[in-house]
Amino acid sequence: MSEDGTRSYYGQPVIKEPVWSPEIPAYLFTGGLAGASAGLAYLAGLRGDEELARRAWIAAGAGVSASPLLLISDLGVPRRFLNMLRMFKVTSPMSVGSWILSASGLATSVATANAVTGALPRAAAAARPAAALLGLPLSTYTAALLTNTAIPVWHEARGVLAFVFAGGSAASAGAVAVAVTPPRHAGPARRVAVGGAAAELIALAAMERRLGELGEPLRSGRAGTLNRLAKGITLAGAAVIGARAGRSRAAAVAGGAILAAGTLAERWAIFRAGFQSAADPKYVVGPQRRRIEEGTARGGSRQAPRLASA
Amino acid sequence: MRHGYDDPKPRVGFFTDTSVCIGCKACEVACKEWNQIPDSNQGFTGHSYDNTVDLGADTWRHVAFIEQRVPVDADGGASLVEAAERGGLVESSGVATYQEGDGLRWLMSSDVCKHCTEAACLEVCPTGALFRTEFGTVVVQEDVCNGCGYCVSACPFGVLDRREGDGRVWKCTLCYDRLKDDREPACAQACPTNSIQFGEVDELRERAEQRLAKLRDDGQSEARLYLADEEDGIGGAGAFFLLLDEPEVYGLPPDPVDSRRHLGSIWAATGAAAAALGAGLVAAVFGGR
Numbered sequence: 197m198s199e200d201g202t203r204s205y206y207g208q209p210v211i212k213e214p215v216w217s218p219e220i221p222a223y224l225f226t227g228g229l230a231g232a233s234a235g236l237a238y239l240a241g242l243r244g245d246e247e248l249a250r251r252a253w254i255a256a257g258a259g260v261s262a263s264p265l266l267l268i269s270d271l272g273v274p275r276r277f278l279n280m281l282r283m284f285k286v287t288s289p290m291s292v293g294s295w296i297l298s299a300s301g302l303a304t305s306v307a308t309a310n311a312v313t314g315a316l317p318r319a320a321a322a323a324r325p326a327a328a329l330l331g332l333p334l335s336t337y338t339a340a341l342l343t344n345t346a347i348p349v350w351h352e353a354r355g356v357l358a359f360v361f362a363g364g365s366a367a368s369a370g371a372v373a374v375a376v377t378p379p380r381h382a383g384p385a386r387r388v389a390v391g392g393a394a395a396e397l398i399a400l401a402a403m404e405r406r407l408g409e410l411g412e413p414l415r416s417g418r419a420g421t422l423n424r425l426a427k428g429i430t431l432a433g434a435a436v437i438g439a440r441a442g443r444s445r446a447a448a449v450a451g452g453a454i455l456a457a458g459t460l461a462e463r464w465a466i467f468r469a470g471f472q473s474a475a476d477p478k479y480v481v482g483p484q485r486r487r488i489e490e491g492t493a494r495g496g497s498r499q500a501p502r503l504a505s506a
Numbered sequence: 507m508r509h510g511y512d513d514p515k516p517r518v519g520f521f522t523d524t525s526v527c528i529g530c531k532a533c534e535v536a537c538k539e540w541n542q543i544p545d546s547n548q549g550f551t552g553h554s555y556d557n558t559v560d561l562g563a564d565t566w567r568h569v570a571f572i573e574q575r576v577p578v579d580a581d582g583g584a585s586l587v588e589a590a591e592r593g594g595l596v597e598s599s600g601v602a603t604y605q606e607g608d609g610l611r612w613l614m615s616s617d618v619c620k621h622c623t624e625a626a627c628l629e630v631c632p633t634g635a636l637f638r639t640e641f642g643t644v645v646v647q648e649d650v651c652n653g654c655g656y657c658v659s660a661c662p663f664g665v666l667d668r669r670e671g672d673g674r675v676w677k678c679t680l681c682y683d684r685l686k687d688d689r690e691p692a693c694a695q696a697c698p699t700n701s702i703q704f705g706e707v708d709e710l711r712e713r714a715e716q717r718l719a720k721l722r723d724d725g726q727s728e729a730r731l732y733l734a735d736e737e738d739g740i741g742g743a744g745a746f747f748l749l750l751d752e753p754e755v756y757g758l759p760p761d762p763v764d765s766r767r768h769l770g771s772i773w774a775a776t777g778a779a780a781a782a783l784g785a786g787l788v789a790a791v792f793g794g795r
Contacts, residue, residue, distance in 0.1 A: 272653015272673025
């Protein structure tokens, strides 16, 4: 029995820690960056900000190029990556996400290629809105991926995590665009960066409040350190962009880099917190035991026999 | 028409009656032998006689050993030995899984994949490597699995794991090859006390209810069935248990839930967040001066 009263089998984990490697939080970042960058690029193009649009398309293209490489590298059998497209399963966010990433990768690549070379104007005209639209679920489906598991801190964050990722995606897309675009063309990107960062931090606070005691892995250990660090970096990056990036190119580059790093660190913190919550049986058993005690679930066991004859 | 089979077989599974488990680990050995599973940790854990540690890619049966010094009779505070002297529990029910004389209670239980009715692993598998067989069991196709690891995080029991150096996920198949040949799984055949009973799930459930009633009549008030009906969070298991303490004492989750039950709200939140992102981008890009 642990000090908080949870009984366990020699303190051993009840569930397995994820087998996912650091490629996955990196992908959470690149996928979100690609998705929100495509939206930013498309909208900037509509607004007539060609300088910003072109750079944001390049960021989106870089994101969708890196993403499949990261995902394939994480597989136990990388050469079987195409098995991801053997079927479409709505019960599997990873399956849905594989199709979203494939379609969004295709559309974004065409749009990016045209933004750089100008060689595919007609294909790009169709690809741009498609990439922008597909970029939205590309930015948030990863929350479904993490929350549709038995990992306590992820699963219990299921109502809010998608909003954390949506904010983080916008922040990263804005940050990268701010860093690579001359300040006088980067106004919309700055607003996306600061607004995204604010949305991410607000959603994070809501998530941690919702998690309550179960949010402990986000406050303790390595994930806790990362989480605090990430929030500080995100805030600092957004502040630099908000205050100085409109006037100084150097501040734009620094603020963009800092904010992007903050959103990456936040993904990493949430990823690591999942591991911490899987490793300690109190996070798995505690909430389940509470559901039984509160009467909201019967639980897996039953002491009264049910006899057909009795 | 169950699960798309034109000619489904009756659903089969295990009833593991832990009250007669003697901790011999014959099930572990038979499973390893028959399924040609690589060897696993050969160290000593200090956790009673359990050096297998847990279920995983290379351990499809795992015998847990729990040593307790607890009163058996919740009302009177008597040890099991005293209870046995009083009621002749050993003679009438066959419960003899306890050390005699010192009031020490020794629980043993052979754990295995639960072959859930609502199997989260199968539902999240993006490649279709995990599938429901004609016997109602859940099996990984090793020629399809690409080692994405989603099932590992989805399983509420920590059953599945990726095999080192192989990259694919492996777990109990309920001896699919033997079932096709009308033979019982290797672990059940090897079990000398019939703690592991194999059969059709409907029939096993009846047997389990009778066993539970018998134990309770004999004064074993802590006996309980685990995952033996549809009213839990996984719609019942193909492999269920009779336990003598709370599930978490055996390393089992007390209220396992198939995460698919929340998938509707998960997709709704994902969609709402995507829409909010779209609206936010529009507002930010067009909202400036």
